[in-house]
Amino acid sequence: MVAAMQAYRGGQRPATVMDRIAKGFSDDEIKAIAAWFAAQR
């Protein structure tokens, strides 16, 4: 998930809205989001 979000942010991964969303989050925030989702399993 961290890699996907970073790829959206960098424009390497095609998107409609996720590129625009990912640009609003730092590496630390992306890691925190991924950790939260991982903990939901």
Next chain:
Amino acid sequence: MTATRPTRRQFVTTAAAGASASLFPRPLLAQGSQPRIVVVGGGFAGATAARFLKRADPRLDVTLVEPNPIFAACPFSNEVIAGLRDMRAQLFGYDRIAAAGVAVVHQAATAVDGRARSVTLGNGTKLGYERLILAPGSDLRFDALPGYDEGAAERMPHAWKAGDQTLLLRRQLEAMEDGGTVVMALPALPYRCPPASYERASLIAYYLKTRKPRSKLVVLDAKDTFSMQRLFENAWQELYPNLEWVPVSSGGNPTSVDAAAMTVSSDFDTYKAAVANIIPPQKAGRIAELAGTADRTGWCPVDPVTFESHLAPGIHVLGDAAIAGAVPKSAFAANAVAKICAAAVAKLVFGERPAPPKFVNTCYSLAAPDYGFSIVGVYHPVNGQWLEVEGAGGVSPADAPRMFRSQEAKFANGWFNAITSEIFG
């Protein structure tokens, strides 16, 4: 225990008996161990807040006050108006929210006593609270556009609250003879979900183009610029020669209506309408004003982290009613800030500090059933104001292929299904 407690308990138990096991009398706990939170308003903001409060901390005693047993959602109601969608797809009940442990009370909130910390309901019951969350949405101002009052709205629907008004506008468009002129009047900012007024213009133009090809749509606007303007104007140029947008600088400002004569006047002209859709200026829902949370603008200034009112301590205001800096008055934002507020309130009642929030808003608009685009913003509080995170967000590309537009139209549908099932499902 306060004096209001037994009354409330008794009322809630009788009114909603059977809806949820948690509504039955519980063992009495020490004061403070089960803080009481009352949420007024069961739309996108309030229903989300009630459900997420219970999820944040099951110890919270959460009551949702909403007069209507069925919620009619505004997003996608423009498709109902254009005959592209059944109204039933817009309707949601509160059963699942009740099953999640929220006491759902179908009454209107008629008064708030901030000092005594109690809310009075239409049937006279008083609900005590430790924290009150108001999510009353927008009220239409029937004193702002000369000639446009509640009676006029029966002939010239606003359809800016989903429900009967949506269906009224739909029926009028269906019944209109081919060749008739549809007139829309749009207010100045701020009001509920401004992009939806341009989506509506687009979808009405789509309906006319496909079903009433000799008719046209005139949009009288109190604005010169609007969100996603380039995307809308490109779509109109490509699809809708039958749509004439008259901005304020071209004399489009709506100045009065005459419901009996079916005319709408602007700065420069008077238009005879076969169907008129008047979206009047708006303000926070009435209870926000009664609770002392609205300022002179008619809207409610709030703290960006907790959404607690700047004017009335212990009362939080969410959704359309709040003035929250750059945060738009959208269902998406209402849902997002309700989660932030729920998390904050769940901390505050136990004397803990809420975490600094950050959230995303995405608003989709349809220019045609298979032609969608979006605006995204990422928001964070800076010095007591909600600001957009710089370098993030923005609108869909202006030069995207049609495939991109049809994908965004699909995602718009996906968003609606996801948000409504999260809240009501």
